[in-house]
Amino acid sequence: MESVAPKVTVVVPTYNERDNLPKLVEFLAALHIPNMHVLVVDDNSPDGTGDVAEKLAIDAPIPVGVLHRTVKDGLGRAYVAGMTRALDEGADIVIQMDADLSHPSEAIPRMVETLTQTDAAVVLGSRYVAGGAVASDWPWHRKALSAWANFYVNAILRLRVKDATAGFKAWHADTLRAIDVHGVQSNGYAFQVEMNYRTVQRGMRIAEVPIRFEERTDGVSKMSLGVQMESALVPWKLRFSGRGAKQNRARG
Numbered sequence: 001m002e003s004v005a006p007k008v009t010v011v012v013p014t015y016n017e018r019d020n021l022p023k024l025v026e027f028l029a030a031l032h033i034p035n036m037h038v039l040v041v042d043d044n045s046p047d048g049t050g051d052v053a054e055k056l057a058i059d060a061p062i063p064v065g066v067l068h069r070t071v072k073d074g075l076g077r078a079y080v081a082g083m084t085r086a087l088d089e090g091a092d093i094v095i096q097m098d099a100d101l102s103h104p105s106e107a108i109p110r111m112v113e114t115l116t117q118t119d120a121a122v123v124l125g126s127r128y129v130a131g132g133a134v135a136s137d138w139p140w141h142r143k144a145l146s147a148w149a150n151f152y153v154n155a156i157l158r159l160r161v162k163d164a165t166a167g168f169k170a171w172h173a174d175t176l177r178a179i180d181v182h183g184v185q186s187n188g189y190a191f192q193v194e195m196n197y198r199t200v201q202r203g204m205r206i207a208e209v210p211i212r213f214e215e216r217t218d219g220v221s222k223m224s225l226g227v228q229m230e231s232a233l234v235p236w237k238l239r240f241s242g243r244g245a246k247q248n249r250a251r252g
Ligand SMILES: Nc1nc2c(ncn2[C@@H]2O[C@H](COP(=O)(O)OP(=O)(O)O[C@H]3O[C@H](CO)[C@@H](O)[C@H](O)[C@@H]3O)[C@@H](O)[C@H]2O)c(=O)[nH]1
Pocket: 012, 013, 014, 015, 016, 017, 041, 042, 043, 072, 073, 074, 075, 078, 097, 098, 099, 100, 102, 146, 165, 166, 167, 168, 188, 189, 190, 191, 192, 220, 221, 222, 223
């Protein structure tokens, strides 16, 4: 009997990404990954991204679903809603990917291969392992913030990953269930950190494959002072939440 390819759902949160979303779906379709689906999670974007997503649901070359939410509630909330929906709809693998084209879709096959052929519970598209890079036009203050955030997070939580705030990841559905993704509270950088921490805390392995991270050319980042403040507090909150991190056995 012919075996069915695992269902791969790419969860894409959007807020004002009207121009980026069609390009992203086109890039994803060009990968020709069997049984790949896209789930757009739009927070009622004023620029009409939700309508663009509905149009893609009708005419894109790969299956596109749309989850409409009524208010802008942060990237983390959008991912949690999207991942929960993806699990309910039978995803085997969930790709977490921003809509702004900063994450290279061509890295997905290698991420999925690493996920399925090793004991990794999640694979990060990493800017900071050998072979990874950040576009030179990424603003210097974002580079500095990212470097500081990685140092800070690893010092407090001992995640032992090179790119602790990476937003491009491939998850086994079972990992998302094991870490109880529904219970994740944080947004922005802190969302990434809390997801990683929950994984490491349960003794599961995080792997990293190199990517080149591009600066978005359309639209603007939604990174705010509130997101940065949350990012500073969340590692401490997690650290003292009473359970203590297990070491990431992914080292080496
Ligand atoms: N639905 C929804 N989507 C959102 C929201 N806020 C942001 N997004 C979407 O989430 C994605 C990333 O948002 P950005 O605001 O562009 O993120 P960033 O500043 O570039 O930060 C990204 O990279 C960091 C690592 O450098 C990550 O730590 C961070 O989580 C994110 O992935 C984009 O697709 C954007 O439309 C929201 O409130 N609701």
